[in-house]
Amino acid sequence: MGEKPNVTSAITARIDRRTLLLATCATAVSSVLAAGRVSAGGVISDRAAAALAEPAPLTPTPQFEKAFADIVGNALLVEDGLTLELPEEAENGNIVPYRIGAESPMTADDHIARIHLFSTQNPQARVATFHFTPLSGQAAVQGRMRLAKTQEVIAVAVTSANMHLVARRIVHVGIGGCGEG
Amino acid sequence: MAPSKPRVRLPESAAAGEIIEIRALITHVMETGNRTDAEGLRVPRNIIHTVTAHFEGELVFKAELSSGISANPFLAFHMKVPGPGELRVAWHDDDGGITIERYTLNVV
Numbered sequence: 001m002g003e004k005p006n007v008t009s010a011i012t013a014r015i016d017r018r019t020l021l022l023a024t025c026a027t028a029v030s031s032v033l034a035a036g037r038v039s040a041g042g043v044i045s046d047r048a049a050a051a052l053a054e055p056a057p058l059t060p061t062p063q064f065e066k067a068f069a070d071i072v073g074n075a076l077l078v079e080d081g082l083t084l085e086l087p088e089e090a091e092n093g094n095i096v097p098y099r100i101g102a103e104s105p106m107t108a109d110d111h112i113a114r115i116h117l118f119s120t121q122n123p124q125a126r127v128a129t130f131h132f133t134p135l136s137g138q139a140a141v142q143g144r145m146r147l148a149k150t151q152e153v154i155a156v157a158v159t160s161a162n163m164h165l166v167a168r169r170i171v172h173v174g175i176g177g178c179g180e181g
Numbered sequence: 182m183a184p185s186k187p188r189v190r191l192p193e194s195a196a197a198g199e200i201i202e203i204r205a206l207i208t209h210v211m212e213t214g215n216r217t218d219a220e221g222l223r224v225p226r227n228i229i230h231t232v233t234a235h236f237e238g239e240l241v242f243k244a245e246l247s248s249g250i251s252a253n254p255f256l257a258f259h260m261k262v263p264g265p266g267e268l269r270v271a272w273h274d275d276d277g278g279i280t281i282e283r284y285t286l287n288v289v
Contacts, residue, residue: 135260
C-alpha cells in the first residue's frame with residue numbers, strides 16, 4: 001500500500017517530461033524547457049529516457065537563441081515582405097544556394113538597411129549579415145551557405161525605420177557540411 | 182590561403198537609373214575552424230569575413246560572412262546606376278589579406 005504514492009508520482013513525472021518534450025518541439029523555445037528537463041528528478045521508464053535522449057530534430061541551438069535575440073531584441077517580427085529561397089532538400093550541405101529579397105522602395109528615407117541570415121543548428125548560428133544602401137537599388141542577395149544538418153534557416157531584414165521582417169525555410173540536408181570531424 | 186582569382190560580372194554598359202546585378206566570386210577555402218587534421222589538431226579558421234562594393238567611393242553593398250558560408254564564396258547583389266564610374270569590390274580575409282578589383286561601368 002505504501003508504494004501507491006510512488007507509482008503515481010512516477011507516472012506524473014513521466015507525463016510532465018513528455019509534455020515538456022512536446023512543448024519543446026512545438027514552440028522551439030528550448031533553453032528554459034531543456035534546463036527544466038535536465039533538472040527534473042524521479043523515476044523514468046527506459047522508453048521515456050530514450051525519447052528524451054533523442055533531441056527534437058528542429059530544436060534550435062542555444063547559440064542561435066542568443067544570436068537571434070541579440071539582433072531582434074524585443075522587436076515585433078513581421079512575417080511578410082521578405083522572401084527566403086532555399087532548396088527543400090539539399091543533398092550536399094556544403095553548398096546550399098540561398099536567395100533573399102525584400103520589398104522596398106530603397107530610398108534614403110525608406111530602405112532595407114540590413115539582412116541577417118541565421119542557421120538554427122549549425123555550429124555557427126550567424127551565417128551572414130548583408131548591408132544595403134539606396135545605391136543598392138534593390139534589397140536582394142544570393143549566395144551559397146553550409147548546413148550541418150536538416151534544420152530551419154531564418155532571415156531577418158531590418159528597415160531604415162527599424163522594422164523587422166522575418167522569413168523561414170526548412171531545408172532537409174543529405175550530407176552535412178560544416179567541416180566537423 | 183590568400184584569396185585568389187576574383188571574378189566580378191556586371192553588364193558592360195547600363196543606363197543611369199537602371200538597377201543592375203553584380204555577381205562576385207572568389208577562390209577561397211573558407212576554413213571553418215571546426216575541422217581537425219590527420220594529427221587531431223584543430224585547423225584554424227580562415228575565412229573571407231567581409232566583402233564590400235563601392236561605386237565612386239559610395240557603399241553599394243557589404244557582406245559580413247561567417248564560417249557558415251560555402252568555400253569559394255559567391256555573392257550576387259544589385260546597384261542602381263548613378264552614372265558612369267568605377268566599381269571597387271574588396272574581399273577581406275582572416276590573414277589580413279585584401280583583394281581589390283576595379284571595374285569601369287560605361288553608362289549609355
